[in-house]
Amino acid sequence: MAIKAEIIAVGTELLLGQITNTNGQWISEKLATKGIGVYFHQVVGDNKARIKSTLSQALDRSDLIFITGGLGPTDDDLTREIVAELVERELIENDEMLTQLKQYFKQSNRVMSKNNYKQAQVIAGAKIIPNPIGTAPGMMVEYQSSLLILMPGVPSEMKYMMTESVLPFLEKNYQLKEVIVSKMLRCIGIGEAQLETKVKNLIEQQSNPTIAPLAADGEVALRLTALANSKAEANRLIEAKEKELHALIGSYIYGSDEQTLTEVVIDRLKEKNQTIAGAESLTGGKFADQIVSIPGSSRIFNGSLISYTEDAKISALGVNRSTIDQYGMVSKQTAYEMAKRAQGVFNSTYGISFTGVAGPDPLEGQPVGTVFVCLYHSDKDYLIEKFHFSKPRNSIRALSVKKGLEMIYKYLK
Numbered sequence: 240m241a242i243k244a245e246i247i248a249v250g251t252e253l254l255l256g257q258i259t260n261t262n263g264q265w266i267s268e269k270l271a272t273k274g275i276g277v278y279f280h281q282v283v284g285d286n287k288a289r290i291k292s293t294l295s296q297a298l299d300r301s302d303l304i305f306i307t308g309g310l311g312p313t314d315d316d317l318t319r320e321i322v323a324e325l326v327e328r329e330l331i332e333n334d335e336m337l338t339q340l341k342q343y344f345k346q347s348n349r350v351m352s353k354n355n356y357k358q359a360q361v362i363a364g365a366k367i368i369p370n371p372i373g374t375a376p377g378m379m380v381e382y383q384s385s386l387l388i389l390m391p392g393v394p395s396e397m398k399y400m401m402t403e404s405v406l407p408f409l410e411k412n413y414q415l416k417e418v419i420v421s422k423m424l425r426c427i428g429i430g431e432a433q434l435e436t437k438v439k440n441l442i443e444q445q446s447n448p449t450i451a452p453l454a455a456d457g458e459v460a461l462r463l464t465a466l467a468n469s470k471a472e473a474n475r476l477i478e479a480k481e482k483e484l485h486a487l488i489g490s491y492i493y494g495s496d497e498q499t500l501t502e503v504v505i506d507r508l509k510e511k512n513q514t515i516a517g518a519e520s521l522t523g524g525k526f527a528d529q530i531v532s533i534p535g536s537s538r539i540f541n542g543s544l545i546s547y548t549e550d551a552k553i554s555a556l557g558v559n560r561s562t563i564d565q566y567g568m569v570s571k572q573t574a575y576e577m578a579k580r581a582q583g584v585f586n587s588t589y590g591i592s593f594t595g596v597a598g599p600d601p602l603e604g605q606p607v608g609t610v611f612v613c614l615y616h617s618d619k620d621y622l623i624e625k626f627h628f629s630k631p632r633n634s635i636r637a638l639s640v641k642k643g644l645e646m647i648y649k650y651l652k
Contacts, residue, residue: 242413244270244277245301247293249308249318250392251284262307262397269401273409274417274466275303285315294325298385303409308392310375312354318389319360319378326382328363336361336376343374368404370396379408417466420473423453424461424484426491427500427645431459437488441480448476450484456634457641458500493648500644501529507651508539508588515647516585517543518556518577520568520594521610525640541585546577556580567603569594571611571623578615590615591647593639598632610639614646622646 246266252258260282267277278301283293290309297304309318323330337359344351358375361367368377368388373396378389388405390397409415426434431454435442438461442450448465463480467473485492494503508515517526527543530536546552549568553560558576566572574592582590595610596602608628615621626642628635 242275243301244275244303245279245297246277246305247297248282249290253282254284262394266305271419273415274419285317287317287321290317290321291325302385304385304387306389307397310391312357322387323362326380330360331363332359333361340374368400372396372399417468418470418473419466420470421462421464422477423496424492425494425498426460427458427493429491434459441483448480457638502533504644504647505533505536505539513588514539514541515589515591516541516581516587518581518592519543519545520547521597522593522636522639525636526643529640541587569596569603569605569609574611574613574623578613582615591643593643597635608635612643612646614650
């Protein structure tokens with residue numbers, strides 16, 4: 240039977256957003272390499288009743304329960320006490336742990352406070368997880384048909400325990416022979432609903448690997464997940480399913496896993512030994528920032544001019560005043576001239592322009608969210624698209640850049 244794992248992060252600071260819960264993601268990734276599926280993630284504050292309720296629920300449904308946080312020396316560190324109460328066992332001061340604690344503080348030239356003695360307490364019958372890089376030992380406690388694994392919330396300490404102790408223990412005692420491998424296929428130019436419709440038959444017939452659509456601003460993805468006896472076998476299963484998906488939606492797939500559209504566009508321009516330059520209005524340099532954030536982009540990117548005002552478009556970029564007077568700054572005609580001027584000013588293969596209304600108020604009779612993007616190569620070879628985004632100001636700006644990158648990608652493809 241499949242092993243069901245659950246991860247519970249304890250700490251009010253996580254609920255307040257003061258600290259990001261990166262532990263859950265890291266633990267999930269490591270468990271997947273051992274073929275252990277994580278079914279639930281939970282975050283609970285430093286409250287005895289809520290922690291106890293959360294753990295009780297986990298015991299009813301999960302085989303492995305990973306608990307991070309709440310093992311410190313202060314009064315709001317409640318994990319060890321609550322787990323001990325839940326499994327009906329005593330907390331016992333461990334002489335070896337106390338000695339190690341005293342040595343840790345001595346080596347660190349720190350004074351050991353009275354409340355630090357609390358961290359030498361362990362649950363009766365628990366397997367202790369050593370923590371040579373911190374003060375709180377971890378514990379593994381068997382109860383009913385579950386294993387509770389208690390670890391500190393400090394990422395470096397948790398990772399050490401998982402790598403050096405927990406994962407080897409699970410491999411030995413749970414006879415782990417399978418791995419879970421995932422791959423993301425990244426798509427552009429298609430919405431989540433349309434994508435799901437196109438691959439609906441494959442989703443309905445899925446078994447191993449599974450297919451799941453995911454959405455993000457401006458693009459969508461399909462996550463393929465395979466369970467197998469080896470990484471190589473899992474990759475073969477994914478590769479076979481990937482071929483089927485390419486036959487159905489290959490025209491929308493631009494990359495995989497951690498690849499970004501920006502990286503793919505830059506690679507295409509490098510392959511063709513071509514360059515691009517920008518003329519940005521509402522995006523205010525976001526396009527340039529996206530490009531130069533990728534190492535090696537200087538080979539294909541000559542520059543970008545932020546012409547935010549009418550005067551800047553005319554004096555710095557060279558857009559004809561008559562064009563703006565007749566059509567307005569937010570128009571396909573102005574977008575065309577901006578892109579053409581950018582290509583010329585920076586002596587590039589292509590010029591791309593962004594002009595529009597990010598808000599909060601309409602401009603020149605154009606509603607907020609109206610955007611024109613032009614990709615210019617020559618007077619007979621250019622693209623102009625009009626978009627309307629019903630999003631907040633900065634989302635409009637970010638989506639404008641994403642659409643510009645999509646236009647470049649499709650043109651080069």
